[in-house]
């Protein structure tokens with residue numbers, strides 16, 4: 001399968017591997033106006049999309065190897081045990097992943113679908129083009145006959161692209177990535193997912209569950225988590241000609257129990273003026289001021305199901321690990 005479209009850059013190895021959207025303007029993916037707005041509000045925030053330049057994507061892979069970062073290993077364990085069951089429930093489907101990263105855990109699903117239904121195609125959406133190339137290597141290493149379509153884009157632009165793929169579909173999003181979204185972002189994602197899917201299609205979501213503060217705070221305060229957070233500023237310096245001095249910031253991550261989430265922040269170590277020259281934007285930070293860089297929802301399954309139910313996605317079944325740390329939930333778009 002090689003699809004060449006006017007205006008989209010495509011990369012292919014043999015006829016199995018294609019990446020589209022690599023020529024979408026960076027300003028469409030990383031919207032400077034939205035960044036200025038979020039850095040102007042109180043408290044100041046930076047969208048977690050800025051974690052994912054090439055360095056940030058590599059750091060995320062390293063975070064998954066950190067001893068205290070149980071999320072990756074736990075989700076991999078659940079998929080290892082239940083991927084075939086999931087394939088049995090959905091039957092043959094087109095597999096489409098949002099925020100695939102390197103798709104390492106996805107290979108478990110691919111294996112199950114190839115073995116059970118003779119799957120032939122897989123599409124991955126990710127904001128970072130380099131990580132899609134790594135995803136292609138991982139996916140094609142378990143099934144060299146598969147057609148791999150990488151879509152460089154945001155969840156929204158990616159969902160618009162996948163509409164035309166063959167139904168029935170299984171859309172999925174692993175790594176508790178949905179947990180990084182605020183309510184309005186999740187609502188928008190579910191609206192777009194609903195319009196990209198047809199009745200009866202599935203949405204599989206890996207999500208972290210709420211738990212003891214000690215376990216959560218250890219997962220987000222290791223060396224790699226600290227480095228990853230600071231590198232957001234490096235990304236902004238590079239993309240927008242900024243002058244953040246990384247040595248003037250401190251990583252702060254804590255469990256916000258009442259909001260059922262972890263939060264990562266960068267704390268200014270002294271008063272400082274920040275310029276983002278390409279955006280013609282400057283702002284003054286005071287010593288001790290926090291910029292929030294990420295939220296990580298820690299959910300309770302029924303409340304999470306309700307958010308999906310509001311958009312006609314109904315839970316079919318869910319699976320957890322023996323310690324109930326993490327859940328993989330299968331939703332189906334209602335036929336009403």
Ligand SMILES: C[S@@+](CC[C@H](N)C(=O)[O-])C[C@H]1O[C@@H](n2cnc3c(N)ncnc32)[C@H](O)[C@@H]1O
Nearest residue numbers: 049052099100101126127128153154155174175
């Ligand atoms: C938490 S990582 C999870 C990666 C992989 N799914 C896993 O479970 O290991 C989130 C992934 O989503 C991508 N991403 C983050 N924000 C995005 C956005 N707004 N649109 C598209 N991709 C995004 C990142 O580049 C990254 O690969």
